[in-house]
Amino acid sequence: RSIETDEATFTSGALPAGFDGCRIVQLSDLHGKYFGKDNERLYRAVKAAQPEYIFVTGDLVDRKTENPTIYAGEVGAALSAIAPTYYVTGNHEWGHGTKVVEEIKRTLRESGVTVLSNEFTYLARNGDTIVLAGIDDPNGYADQETPQELAQEVYAKYGDPFWLLLAHRNDRFAREYSLLGADLTISGHGHGGIWRLPFVGGVFGTQRNLFPSYTSGFYADNGASVFVSRGLGNSPKIIPRIFNRPQVAVITLERG
Numbered sequence: 001r002s003i004e005t006d007e008a009t010f011t012s013g014a015l016p017a018g019f020d021g022c023r024i025v026q027l028s029d030l031h032g033k034y035f036g037k038d039n040e041r042l043y044r045a046v047k048a049a050q051p052e053y054i055f056v057t058g059d060l061v062d063r064k065t066e067n068p069t070i071y072a073g074e075v076g077a078a079l080s081a082i083a084p085t086y087y088v089t090g091n092h093e094w095g096h097g098t099k100v101v102e103e104i105k106r107t108l109r110e111s112g113v114t115v116l117s118n119e120f121t122y123l124a125r126n127g128d129t130i131v132l133a134g135i136d137d138p139n140g141y142a143d144q145e146t147p148q149e150l151a152q153e154v155y156a157k158y159g160d161p162f163w164l165l166l167a168h169r170n171d172r173f174a175r176e177y178s179l180l181g182a183d184l185t186i187s188g189h190g191h192g193g194i195w196r197l198p199f200v201g202g203v204f205g206t207q208r209n210l211f212p213s214y215t216s217g218f219y220a221d222n223g224a225s226v227f228v229s230r231g232l233g234n235s236p237k238i239i240p241r242i243f244n245r246p247q248v249a250v251i252t253l254e255r256g
Contacts, residue, residue, distance in 0.1 A: 003035060003045045004245040008217065008227065010184055011254040014162045018128025020255040025051035025083070025248060028058060028168075028188025029231030030075070031092065032065035035246070042232070042248075043078050049250045051083045053123065056113075057188040058090025058137060058168030061104070062235050068096055073107040080112030086121075086132060087113050090168040090189060092235065094139035101140075116166060118145040120154050131163035133182070138169065151180040170214040170228045171205070178224040185226040186251070190215040192230030195242040204239055216247075227251055 025046050035041040046054065060075060061068035079085045087108055093101050105115045114121065116134025123130050131154055135147050147167070154163055165182035167173075170190040177185050193202010193215040205212030213219070216230045232246040 001035065002245055003041060003232070003248055005045055005049055005248045005250060007250045007252070009252045009254050010218070010225070010227065011256045012162070012183055013256065014183055015253055015255040016128035016130060016162060017255055018126030019123075019130055019162075019253050022053070022125055022253040023049070023051050024053045024055060024251045024253070025049050026055045026057060026186055026188075026227070026229050026251060027079075027232060027248065028056070028229040029090065029191060029233055030060050031062040031233030031235055032060075032068065032071050033233035033246075035232075039075065039078065043082070045248045046079065047082050049248060051250070052125070054079050054083050054085040055166055055186055056085065056087040057166050057186055057229065058088055059092040059188065059231070059233075060087070060090070061093060061096070062233070063092045063095025064236055068093070068100060069103045069107050072104045073111050076108040076111035076113040085113045086134065086166065087115050088134040088166045088168060089117070089137045089140060091137045091139045094137055098141070118150055120150065120163075122158075129161075131158055131161045132166070133163060134166035138172070147177065147180055151182070155181070170226070171207075171212070173214055173219070173224075173226045174221045177226070178222040180224075182224065185224065186229075187214075187226055188229045188231050190228055190230075191234060191241065192216045192244045192247070194234075194239050194244065196244045
């Protein structure tokens with residue numbers, strides 16, 4: 001229950017100069033958890049990190065969370081009061097069914113959060129812009145737009161921009177998301193490997209597989225980069241976290 005704030009830096013020569021030094025807080029896999037009364041400890045940690053943007057990368061609620069829409073609205077309002085906040089779904093939201101997911105999205109939008117449902121937008125800073133895209137979890141709509149189609153739309157509109165991709169599932173990076181062309185993908189889902197051991201890293205994948213890849217921090221594949229959050233909460237059906245403190249990740253973009 002003790003939140004850890006971790007700093008990380010992503011350096012790229014393609015980053016527009018106006019975004020050099022931009023600070024982003026990533027929150028993932030809350031699973032309906034509260035840190036202190038009304039989540040006050042979480043919001044205090046986020047505010048202390050002084051983010052310019054906040055990215056919420058799925059599983060904001062658990063499939064067993066009671067009143068998921070109320071929880072989402074509370075968190076969305078609190079975060080968007082700190083900094084512009086962007087959200088994509090994870091697999092657990094869809095465990096409530098499409099109707100509830102639509103209610104969650106509507107409530108988040110009403111609370112000031114930008115929901116990226118297989119959509120993209122742009123961020124502006126110091127006279128420069130970058131593209132931010134976000135995809136719904138694969139558990140989403142049966143006929144939803146594919147990540148490949150979304151990437152094609154980004155290139156059709158912006159040419160060859162610097163762009164970030166919010167995509168919940170860490171385990172799809174190597175075989176799918178790394179091929180889309182995003183400069184940095186930002187993911188969760190892996191819960192840091194649930195147990196973390198020195199010199200070993202994560203022990204369990206969310207599918208109960210041993211020693212999974214892509215559980216915490218930066219990784220590269222197919223010439224692309226991903227940052228994976230260890231997340232904050234846990235599903236009740238998953239093994240308890242050990243040596244794996246809930247994480248507020250702070251990613252600083254650096255031109256270089």
